[in-house]
Amino acid sequence: MEYKSEGICRFCLKTFAGSAMTRHLNTCKVKKKKDEQEAAKAKQKYPIYHIRISAGKYYWLHIEMKATSKLSTLDNFFRDIWLECCGHLSGFTINGVEYQDDFEQNDMNMFFGEQESKAMSTKLSQALSVGGKFNYEYDFGSTTHLEGKVLGLREGILKEPVKILVRNNPYVIKCEECGKNATDFCCECEISFCEECLSEHECGEDMALPIVNSPRMGVCGYCGESDSDNFYEEYNKNQ
Ligand SMILES: [Zn+2]
Numbered sequence: 001m002e003y004k005s006e007g008i009c010r011f012c013l014k015t016f017a018g019s020a021m022t023r024h025l026n027t028c029k030v031k032k033k034k035d036e037q038e039a040a041k042a043k044q045k046y047p048i049y050h051i052r053i054s055a056g057k058y059y060w061l062h063i064e065m066k067a068t069s070k071l072s073t074l075d076n077f078f079r080d081i082w083l084e085c086c087g088h089l090s091g092f093t094i095n096g097v098e099y100q101d102d103f104e105q106n107d108m109n110m111f112f113g114e115q116e117s118k119a120m121s122t123k124l125s126q127a128l129s130v131g132g133k134f135n136y137e138y139d140f141g142s143t144t145h146l147e148g149k150v151l152g153l154r155e156g157i158l159k160e161p162v163k164i165l166v167r168n169n170p171y172v173i174k175c176e177e178c179g180k181n182a183t184d185f186c187c188e189c190e191i192s193f194c195e196e197c198l199s200e201h202e203c204g205e206d207m208a209l210p211i212v213n214s215p216r217m218g219v220c221g222y223c224g225e226s227d228s229d230n231f232y233e234e235y236n237k238n239q
């Protein structure tokens with residue numbers, strides 16, 4: 001099934017196709033004005049990256065982050081909004097360099113040959129410049145792959161560690177039995193069900209996971225976005 005991939009700009013509240021979003025954000029007058037107002041009040045401005053992240057063609061995000069933020073902040077953000085099921089390992093690959101935590105350096109070298117590996121405490125600006133791309137993996141068993149690119153840089157301030165500019169709208173997925181809106185996904189059969197049809201499905205409800213707006217829907221035990229308070233708590237601890 002083909003789904004229309006769209007999102008709502010959080011500044012002007014207009015809807016755009018995913019493919020038109022980069023251009024829109026670069027020219028959105030409401031965003032520009034707000035950025036300028038905030039920057040004018042700021043004592044100290046700093047470089048901010050505009051980053052696009054995608055998982056396949058349906059799931060994508062545009063965010064802004066301080067260029068000096070750590071990769072681990074981005075990792076925590078991905079876990080929070082899209083990925084976290086049971087605390088799996090994760091890692092970035094940027095220009096052939098692996099950035100991971102929780103791995104012994106020696107194991108890493110065995111695992112990845114002689115490839116260089118670094119810690120996630122590395123700053124974004126040390127690993128990526130404008131135009132730079134990265135790959136990210138969550139869970140090295142049932143892996144969810146993300147791709148990202150730094151689209152631009154501006155001087156200003158941010159009130160939050162990761163500012164979401166826009167994300168893809170949730171998709172309305174239909175029950176494959178009756179055509180009503182689906183609520184669950186059977187991981188065994190990889191079929192979507194509404195509540196009613198799921199109760200009659202032979203795999204039972206134990207194999208079902210909720211329909212969520214995430215590339216990790218239906219994988220491992222993923223049940224949807226976590227409470228973002230956790231993210232900010234972790235972030236404040238690590239500053
Ligand atoms: Zn806009």
Ligand SMILES: [Zn+2]
Nearest residue numbers: 085086220221
């Ligand atoms: Zn899991």
Ligand SMILES: [Zn+2]
Nearest residue numbers: 175178194197
């Ligand atoms: Zn149904």
